[in-house]
Amino acid sequence: MEDFKKFSNSNLARMFNEIAAVYEVTGQSFFRTRAYQNAAIAINSSSSQIRDLWDEEKLDTVAGLGTAIISYLDEYFKTGKVSHFDFVRKNVPTGMFNLLDIPGIGPKTAFRLAGELEISSREDLISACKLGKIASLKGFGEKSQSDLLNSALTPRIKKDRVLLFTALTIADDFKKYMQKCSSVIACDFLGSLRRRVATVGDIDLSVATGSPEVVIDHFCKYKEVAKVENGGNKKASVILKNDQRVDLMTGDQASYGTLLAHLTGSKLHNIALRTYALERGFSISEYGIKKPSGEQEKFKTEKEMYEFLGLEYIPPELREGGEEISVALNHKLPDLVDSLDIKGDLQMHTIYSDGVNTIKEMADKAINLGYEYIGITDHSLSPNTHTEKEIVGAVNRYYQEIAQFNYPKSNIRVLLGTECNILSDGRLSLSDNILSIFDFAIASIHTAFNQPKDQITERLLNAVSNPYINFIGHPSGRVLLERLAYDVDWGQFFSYCIKYKKPIEINAFPTRLDLADDLVKKAKDLGIKFIINTDSHSTAHMDYMKYGVFTARRGWCSKEDILNAQSFSVIAKALSLRNL
């Protein structure tokens, strides 16, 4: 396995889950087993690469990773293996690990199938089922055998996760359909979707109703449903034709608040909240809060539930099982930035480079969005194929074009910027001379992503310290579900941003969401400001601003942290815009 895969968060999580499985079937302490599962969850839900945090000696900031597990990680990153894990894995048949991916098979089942029938793959399982070997095992029967066969035969074509954008589109339609059912009092999409996680596994829907059976029937009859996975009296799951899984949970209107909280999660937040309540004698479930007397208190809204617990209302974006509960206890949660606060957008491309609309069309769209200002940031003509005089001439023509309709002739201020490349050797693609004629300039990396960390970092630092560069675009270079971020020493990058008083972009394009939420939080805690840009290549893309706002909210940002939530005079000063 290549290093980047071997050290990826998902592979690390798998490693700890497998050790948890070993402990579970070899009768280790239940809570040690759970600790390994928790470590796996913590690793999977970290937006930062655990490898990077190890590099920066910040692993102890991840809740769920303690001294023992950190030392195993240390050994793994240094040597590529953990000898203690290799040792304990010898106690179980290796084949069992291949079975854990199959839905319905957990550690116990995998252990028995691998141990008693020497099943070590999906194919083995299929033939064992067909031969009727499973049904004869103690504790299994005809039904469980055919369930396992079905499960093993179900192909796994779907990617594990989809973009938040994709999931929201699907969920919006499904919700509209659900609301057509007269038994549906309220319907919401929850889980990672409501927490605005950058990528989403399944879609979780909740419904408040007095007739769950009617609602579940309606749910399963949605025209996009390809397969009903399972259904009970209170919940159901379906797979849509586009392979998206959707879970439904129903509940009474009177206790809908705790149902919302339960299904919004995250799992780690739920556990933390329930543990917090338990310490005070209360037991939380989706049905309400059980008092020490045994009496169940019900909550129509989440707000009332948090209030009952002595906590400030915690916005879904913050419910990740980090410090949100202790901060809410002190009533110190930030007043998160809202899409309505946004007053401008400073990265977009037009027909003068790779965009499809004119400057005027982008400006009109901005007026529709109620913005005060925008920045046009086309890639300039290339210095490799044009003289400086030609480049400057073109820029001046753009200025003249903008002057036809710019403020105060209309309500929108149009700034002229550019997005220049940070070249592989650290130089910028444009000279200071050319950069200086723009109102502002963004520098971004678009090539040589695979350089070692110090080299990439050096390139970024060089750009940050250039007086004509106002901020760095999509700083990590990640493309969700496709390309990992390049290696950056974030501590150093942030300290340069502080030293040179530069904000950082939160690129709102749904495939980027870059800077990522957890790094946003770290930078915010250092006092760094952000600018949320859509990086639009058409007027339609300008609607993606909300995804950047989601990311900022997940990074605990309030309006004060976001420069383009400020009026023009404030951002002009904070960004040191030129030509004013």
Add this chain to the structure above:
DNA sequence: GCCGTTTTCGGCCCGACTGTTTTCAGTCG
């Protein structure tokens, strides 16, 4: 194995659903 502002020991979230069960174990969200 992790965790902590009354605790560094002694706790650790809670319930639905399923299949095989004479009362529960396993898996999942």
